[in-house]
Amino acid sequence: QVQLVQSGAEVKKPGASVMVSCKASGYSFTSHYIHWVRQAPGQGLEWMGWIHPSSGGTTYEPRFQGRITMTRDTSITTVYLDLSRLKSDDTAVYFCARDFDGSSSSPFDYWGQGTMVTVSS
Amino acid sequence: QSALTQPPSLSAAPGQKVIISCSGSSSNIGSNYVSWYQHLPGTAPKLLIYDNNKRPSGIPDRFSASKSGTSATLGITGLQTGDEAYYYCGTYHSNLGTVFGGGTKLTVL
Numbered sequence: 001q002v003q004l005v006q007s008g009a010e011v012k013k014p015g016a017s018v019m020v021s022c023k024a025s026g027y028s029f030t031s032h033y034i035h036w037v038r039q040a041p042g043q044g045l046e047w048m049g050w051i052h053p054s055s056g057g058t059t060y061e062p063r064f065q066g067r068i069t070m071t072r073d074t075s076i077t078t079v080y081l082d083l084s085r086l087k088s089d090d091t092a093v094y095f096c097a098r099d100f101d102g103s104s105s106s107p108f109d110y111w112g113q114g115t116m117v118t119v120s121s
Numbered sequence: 122q123s124a125l126t127q128p129p130s131l132s133a134a135p136g137q138k139v140i141i142s143c144s145g146s147s148s149n150i151g152s153n154y155v156s157w158y159q160h161l162p163g164t165a166p167k168l169l170i171y172d173n174n175k176r177p178s179g180i181p182d183r184f185s186a187s188k189s190g191t192s193a194t195l196g197i198t199g200l201q202t203g204d205e206a207y208y209y210c211g212t213y214h215s216n217l218g219t220v221f222g223g224g225t226k227l228t229v230l
Contacts, residue, residue, distance in 0.1 A: 044221060
């Protein structure tokens with residue numbers, strides 16, 4: 001069965017960087033985009049960008065440009081989200097999610113369990 | 122501020138029907154498919170509807186949706202206490218990528 005398993009919770013200081021991983025299994029890793037979505041406390045879902053595991057190509061939401069990097073390691077079917085220069089309002093649960101049909105604009109049918117990232121001095 | 126507008130909260134009694142609205146623009150809903158997600162705090166969101174009105178396998182037909190112009194709606198009939206959750210609409214926005222509504226908290230009382 002399709003599974004996306006994320007790394008554990010992180011606590012970081014302002015200005016630091018955080019890396020969250022998302023290990024995929026149960027499907028052809030290189031056939032689907034992986035997106036990252038976050039939810040800050042009391043807020044809604046916020047899309048951050050995607051990576052295509054086959055090419056490594058990425059697209060990021062403009063507000064994160066310059067601070068965000070998505071990479072992948074196809075040998076271990078894992079995608080990584082790196083967010084730098086963390087601020088307190090980056091405190092959120094971060095989810096990875098798979099696209100439904102191999103298109104970057106399609107909805108997300110499988111999601112990771114979420115990773116809590118807390119930014120606090 | 123979200124690109125798509127949803128009512129912050131709705132409530133209805135068990136067994137009743139509720140409709141959740143989602144309003145966008147010609148750059149998002151008006152030119153792309155709409156999807157809907159159910160989200161219980163502490164869990165991963167679940168895809169309820171894709172391509173405006175299609176249900177993934179396993180989603181009961183109590184959930185239905187439609188789209189007209191730059192707006193979309195999600196309908197839930199025969200409300201159950203287990204339907205109490207946050208509901209988000211989502212679509213693709215040219216130049217911005219995927220966008221979500223602000224979410225609607227549904228209370229079943």
